[in-house]
Amino acid sequence: MQSFEWNGRGEMIPYGELSQLYRALAHPVRLQILDALARGEECVCDLTALLGAPQPYLSQHLAVLRKVGLVECCRRGNRVYYRPRGRCAMEIIAVGSEWLGTLQGDGAVACEGEDISSDCC
Template identity: 55%
Template sequence: MEYTIDEAFARPAALYQALGHPVRLQILDVLAQGEACVCHLTTVLGKRQPYVSQQLAALREAALVSDRREGTLIYYRIRDPRLVALLALGRTLAGGESGSTGERARISEGPVPDCPCPRCQAASGRLISPSTIHLHA
């Protein structure tokens, strides 16, 4: 099958367009450390759930993240680990930090205070029922 120049660049352009939003980059930065539920992302980023869900939908549409449901929670993860290297390269080219992703969020050092997600609750010794969490994508 033969592609025109426009067709050959359409998919990479869609990828870069999806990466062209600061909050989406922050979400990917958190997800580079591992799978996270929507409520965890909203707590870490300090953003409202509908806004985070909107950005996650754009990342999902661009096939950058995948999701899975566990009870009432929706968990997201980066689909292709090469994306983590691309994000680090982008920061370096932009004159920013060249370190690994996640250095800015620092969520891997234990539970995030006030995070209602089951993982943070269990890690902090404060268990809540997942049915009390009403944050969905």
């Protein structure tokens, strides 16, 4: 059951669920898995070869990603194939990389069309 809270702008936000999503993303291997799945559906054995990590280790991380809905799987024969669950799952890495790229500059981050010439702090 989702628990929504008001965010002060008149919107109901599922903060508890969002924190679970961000917690799932807070591991480098899970981000590598998502990035690998951006190229297409993969079975665990292929991910093992691609990422150089043991199968049980990757399976544990895939279970975390499945639990929060970032990846889905299907069984074909004796193999389980994983794929991103929707376009948004793949955009997470791109948005994060873009954010880090803006921080590499002078530390000031501006949204499109936003004027950050005045210091606020």
